[in-house]
Structure formats: C-alpha cells, structure tokens
Amino acid sequence: MAREARTRVHNGILDAERLKHCFECGICTASCPVVELFPNHYNPRSLLQKTSLNIKRVLKENGLWLCAWCYRCYRRCPQRVRVPEVLVSVKDLATEQGHLRGFEEALGLIRREVPLPTVCCYVCFHPERGRVDKPPVFTALKRFATDHEHEEEVSPVPKAREKKIAVIGSGPAGLTAAHELIKKGYSVTVFESLPKPGGMLRIGLPEYRLPKSVLDAEIEHLKDQGMEIRTNLTVGRDVTINELLREGYKAIFIAVGAQNCRKLDVEGEELKGVVQALDLLRKVNLGHNIELGKKVAVIGGGNVAMDAARTALQLGAKDVNVFCMESQEEMPANPWEVREAEDSGVNMIFSVTPKRMLGKDGRVVATEFVSVELGELDESGMRCPVPIEGSGFTVELDAVILAIGAIPDLSLLPKDIEVAIGNTIVVDLDTLETSLAGVFAGGDVVSGPATVIEAVVAGKRAAVSIDRYLRGEDPTTGERI
Numbered sequence: 001m002a003r004e005a006r007t008r009v010h011n012g013i014l015d016a017e018r019l020k021h022c023f024e025c026g027i028c029t030a031s032c033p034v035v036e037l038f039p040n041h042y043n044p045r046s047l048l049q050k051t052s053l054n055i056k057r058v059l060k061e062n063g064l065w066l067c068a069w070c071y072r073c074y075r076r077c078p079q080r081v082r083v084p085e086v087l088v089s090v091k092d093l094a095t096e097q098g099h100l101r102g103f104e105e106a107l108g109l110i111r112r113e114v115p116l117p118t119v120c121c122y123v124c125f126h127p128e129r130g131r132v133d134k135p136p137v138f139t140a141l142k143r144f145a146t147d148h149e150h151e152e153e154v155s156p157v158p159k160a161r162e163k164k165i166a167v168i169g170s171g172p173a174g175l176t177a178a179h180e181l182i183k184k185g186y187s188v189t190v191f192e193s194l195p196k197p198g199g200m201l202r203i204g205l206p207e208y209r210l211p212k213s214v215l216d217a218e219i220e221h222l223k224d225q226g227m228e229i230r231t232n233l234t235v236g237r238d239v240t241i242n243e244l245l246r247e248g249y250k251a252i253f254i255a256v257g258a259q260n261c262r263k264l265d266v267e268g269e270e271l272k273g274v275v276q277a278l279d280l281l282r283k284v285n286l287g288h289n290i291e292l293g294k295k296v297a298v299i300g301g302g303n304v305a306m307d308a309a310r311t312a313l314q315l316g317a318k319d320v321n322v323f324c325m326e327s328q329e330e331m332p333a334n335p336w337e338v339r340e341a342e343d344s345g346v347n348m349i350f351s352v353t354p355k356r357m358l359g360k361d362g363r364v365v366a367t368e369f370v371s372v373e374l375g376e377l378d379e380s381g382m383r384c385p386v387p388i389e390g391s392g393f394t395v396e397l398d399a400v401i402l403a404i405g406a407i408p409d410l411s412l413l414p415k416d417i418e419v420a421i422g423n424t425i426v427v428d429l430d431t432l433e434t435s436l437a438g439v440f441a442g443g444d445v446v447s448g449p450a451t452v453i454e455a456v457v458a459g460k461r462a463a464v465s466i467d468r469y470l471r472g473e474d475p476t477t478g479e480r481i
C-alpha cells in the first residue's frame with residue numbers, strides 16, 4: 001500500500017467507514033483499561049455509537065482525549081475497528097477551543113486517578129495527538145508537566161494501619177499498587193533489583209519518548225508521600241518471597257514485568273554483534289557507551305523494534321533496516337511509531353524472516369533472510385510464517401538487534417505459585433490473587449508485554465484486593481468473611 005494510503009488508514013479515515021460494521025457487542029468497552037480508571041467519563045462503545053450519529057456533538061460533549069492508545073479495543077474487536085483512530089478521525093470538526101477544553105479536562109481527571117500522571121501523558125496520550133492537534137495538546141501537556149513540577153510539597157500519608165506490604169518491582173504496576181495502599185494507610189516497601197526505580201519507564205523507553213527528569217519528579221512525589229523504595233535488591237536472590245512473609249509482610253504484590261528476551265533460534269544467534277533490544281535499550285538508558293557499527297538490522301515489528309531502530313540511529317548507525325515478519329498492515333507496532341521511525345530515516349522491510357546469521361572471526365557480518373506468508377495460528381496465538389521458496393536474500397551488516405518479544409523471569413517464585421504456559425503468573429482475574437494466599441500479581445508478569453495504562457489498572461485492582469484481604473473481607477466482593 002502506498003504511504004499516503006497507509007497514512008489514511010492510520011488517521012482513521014478508512015476505519016471511520018469500517019465503523020458501519022460495528023455491531024455494538026461492547027467488547028471494546030469491556031477491554032478498555034481507561035474505562036476501569038474513569039468509569040463515568042469514558043466509554044469507547046457509546047462514543048462509537050454517538051460518533052456515527054453526530055460527530056460534532058460527540059466531540060463537544062465527550063472526553064475523547066482520555067483514550068490511552070493502547071489498542072486493546074482494536075486487538076479484541078471482532079470487526080477490527082481501530083477505535084482510537086476513529087476518535088482522531090473526527091478531529092477536523094472540532095474548534096481549537098473545544099480541543100483545549102477537552103484535553104485540559106482530561107488532564108484533570110488523569111491527575112486525580114493515576115499516580116504517574118505526567119508519565120501517562122507522555123506514553124499513553126501519545127504525541128500522535130500532536131500531529132492532529134498541534135499546538136493545543138503540546139501546550140496543555142507542557143503546562144500540565146510544569147504545573148505538576150511546581151506543585152505544593154506533599155507530606156507523608158499517616159500510617160493508620162499496622163500491616164506491612166511488600167511490592168516487588170517498581171514499574172508502573174508496582175508503583176501504582178504501592179501508592180494506592182499508602183493512601184489507605186499501610187506501610188509499603190517496594191523492592192527493586194535495579195539501581196533506580198521506574199521499570200520499563202526507566203530502562204525501556206528511550207529518553208526522547210520519556211525524559212527521565214519527568215519520571216524522577218513523579219517518583220520523588222510518590223516517595224514524599226511515604227513510599228519506601230529499596231533498590232539494588234533482587235527478590236529470589238537477596239531475599240525470597242517466603243522470607244518476606246516470615247519477616248512480617250502480610251501481603252505481597254509481584255509486579256516484576258517481562259524482563260527476559262525471546263530467542264530467535266536460528267544459526268549464528270550467539271555471534272558477537274547480535275544483541276537483544278531490551279539489553280541494548282537498558283544499557284543506553286543506564287548511560288553505557290555502545291558501538292553498533294554503521295549498518296544495523298533490527299528484527300521484529302513491534303514498538304520495541306521501532307525504539308531500538310531509532311536508538312541505533314542515535315548511536316551513530318547510518319543504515320538501519322527493520323525486518324518484520326508481518327505485512328505492513330499486520331505489523332504490531334503502533335502506526336505513529338512506525339511513521340516516526342520512518343521519518344527518522346529507518347527503512348522497513350515487510351514479510352521476511354531471518355534464516356541464519358553469518359559470521360567472520362566470531363562476529364556477525366551478514367544475515368540470510370527469506371520472504372514469508374503468514375500461515376495458521378499456532379498454540380500461542382501467533383501466526384506461523386511460511387517461507388516462500390526461492391525468495392532468499394543476504395544482507396551484509398555490522399550488527400543485528402533482536403526485538404521479537406519479552407517473557408517474564410519467574411525464577412523468584414516459590415513452588416506454590418502456579419505458572420501458565422507462556423511463562424506468566426496465573427491469577428484470579430478479578431482479584432489478581434495467585435495460588436498462594438496473600439500473594440498477588442499484576443502487570444506484564446501476568447499479561448505478558450502490554451502497556452503502561454494496563455499496568456496502572458492492574459496496580460489499582462491489586463491494591464483494592466490486598467486491602468480487602470488484609471481486612472478479612474472477600475477479595476472479590478468486599479463482604480466480610
């Protein structure tokens with residue numbers, strides 16, 4: 001598809017047409033994390049219905065700006081309606097004043113409901129909006145960030161309850177749960193294996209997408225409210241979950257994310273110069289010097305591949321190509337990430353997969369690729385690539401970055417905690433309690449790699465369940481047992 005045509009799809013114009021196929025099943029609403037956070041203010045299903053009836057009125061009256069662009073509604077929509085893009089497609093009908101009012105209202109709501117409000121503005125309320133709404137969105141975003149910075153000093157929340165809670169992992173899920181529980185008067189300690197808190201917000205997202213000063217300011221704000229964060233402490237190695245329980249922690253929330261990289265399983269993967277995207281981004285974010293060379297191939301089609309490709313350019317690579325197994329329409333990366341990567345000078349090559357990596361003196365020098373069609377779904381829900389005979393080609397390169405997914409590291413778990421096939425923790429979907437009483441889990445370690453807003457929702461839900469559990473109430477209903 002030509003670039004202009006693809007842009008049309010990405011701007012939602014074609015999907016607005018697709019709206020006609022919406023049969024109001026409600027799956028988008030049921031799967032929307034923002035609905036959980038702001039139940040009275042946001043409802044994609046009703047917005048969709050009203051959008052098709054009277055776009056002007058909808059835009060004026062509704063908080064369209066609350067969409068987090070996580071695409072969970074799209075991934076679950078039986079009719080494949082790209083809901084976030086439909087919402088943006090009504091942009092032209094708004095007055096500038098109307099936009100600003102909507103966005104500011106949204107910011108006020110976020111601030112009340114989300115513990116990392118500015119971070120969420122950067123990573124959820126994505127600058128794609130800037131393309132659409134410039135300059136009001138950026139102005140409001142900047143003003144919001146500045147206002148937040150100069151907010152009055154907060155004092156610690158009084159510890160009204162004696163019970164201690166341990167949170168393992170300081171990503172958005174862990175920080176949200178800890179914040180909610182502190183507000184309820186508990187003593188909460190967050191254990192983090194890295195030198196600094198923030199999870200993927202700190203070590204995954206590149207600086208150009210989320211300035212670390214913004215993250216630092218928000219974490220300071222949480223600490224000022226009484227959150228204790230113990231860094232450089234790996235649960236499972238320095239202290240075990242059972243030891244924490246014996247030390248008097250009455251409940252534990254496991255929010256360790258998905259830190260391990262998936263392997264490609266092709267010949268030559270162990271050669272020098274073949275690096276994992278998460279390792280690369282982590283090192284760059286922690287200030288290490290990395291030398292990749294001039295010609296870099298990134299393998300993968302998700303957002304992490306886009307971040308890795310743009311980071312490679314920033315590290316001095318001159319020729320960066322992303323090799324993606326899916327077609328242009330099917331690739332999992334968000335459309336604006338792809339467009340921004342292309343605008344920075346990254347090339348995309350679709351419907352290909354690496355066959356093997358070739359080395360010289362232990363270092364990768366080339367990779368053989370083959371074109372593929374996507375076949376049937378396998379048991380993990382992925383479509384298997386089927387190679388097209390005679391389509392092989394070889395690319396010379398200095399480095400290969402693998403960005404083909406992440407899986408949780410569950411080595412910290414005691415035996416009594418049940419694990420699912422995809423190496424995620426099994427929890428009760430309502431309460432997030434694991435198979436070990438008093439131990440809860442949420443975020444990427446349960447869902448697999450997802451989004452910040454979904455991790456925030458998990459953190460909030462876990463805090464409610466933990467509070468009920470510690471009060472001796474039924475974690476699902478809140479009734480006294």
Ligand SMILES: Cc1cc2nc3c(=O)[nH]c(=O)nc-3n(C[C@H](O)[C@H](O)[C@H](O)COP(=O)(O)OP(=O)(O)OC[C@H]3O[C@@H](n4cnc5c(N)ncnc54)[C@H](O)[C@@H]3O)c2cc1C
Nearest residue numbers: 169171172173193199200204235256257443444450451452
């Ligand atoms: C490169 C990249 C870019 C992304 N961009 C976006 C984006 O733009 N928007 C968006 O919504 N989402 C984005 N995501 C996804 C998002 O960052 C994650 O979904 C989210 O951070 C998951 O939150 P979490 O709290 O579950 O886990 P994490 O953020 O992964 O945090 C887990 C924390 O637990 C710590 N930990 C792990 N094991 C232990 C242990 N044994 N003991 C103590 N601590 C431990 C880790 O060090 C880490 O700090 C991106 C992800 C990546 C990798």
